[in-house]
Amino acid sequence: QVQLVESGGGLVQAGGSLRLSCAASGSIFSINAMGWYRQAPGKQRELVAAITSGGSTNYADSVKGRFTISRDNAKNTVYLQMNSLKPEDTAVYYCNADLAPVDSYYFSDYWGQGTQVTVSS
Numbered sequence: 001q002v003q004l005v006e007s008g009g010g011l012v013q014a015g016g017s018l019r020l021s022c023a024a025s026g027s028i029f030s031i032n033a034m035g036w037y038r039q040a041p042g043k044q045r046e047l048v049a050a051i052t053s054g055g056s057t058n059y060a061d062s063v064k065g066r067f068t069i070s071r072d073n074a075k076n077t078v079y080l081q082m083n084s085l086k087p088e089d090t091a092v093y094y095c096n097a098d099l100a101p102v103d104s105y106y107f108s109d110y111w112g113q114g115t116q117v118t119v120s121s
Contacts, residue, residue, distance in 0.1 A: 046060065
């Protein structure tokens with residue numbers, strides 16, 4: 001059973017920082033891209049940042065220069081360092097991974113349970 005478990009969310013004042021972590025566990029054959037999405041109340045889920053297994057990154061325009069995504073392939077873990085947070089960053093943040101479990105070797109999307117990030121003004 002493959003799981004993605006997020007941690008690091010919370011309440012922070014505008015201008016502050018938070019670091020999110022997401023660890024993939026279980027019988028994993030391989031992981032391609034990993035990323036972070038967010039969903040604010042009444043809005044669609046949107047991509048925040050993604051990173052390939054080789055380290056190439058992609059960011060939403062709204063977070064460029066403030067957020068940094070990284071990963072530790074040995075630990076099957078992806079991180080999101082969020083600096084200069086704004087109230088509009090408030091959302092539930094979800095971890096995503098394109099991975100193949102050992103029992104199928106078929107790549108598909110896996111999601112974490114989500115972690116709340118709240119930025120107060």
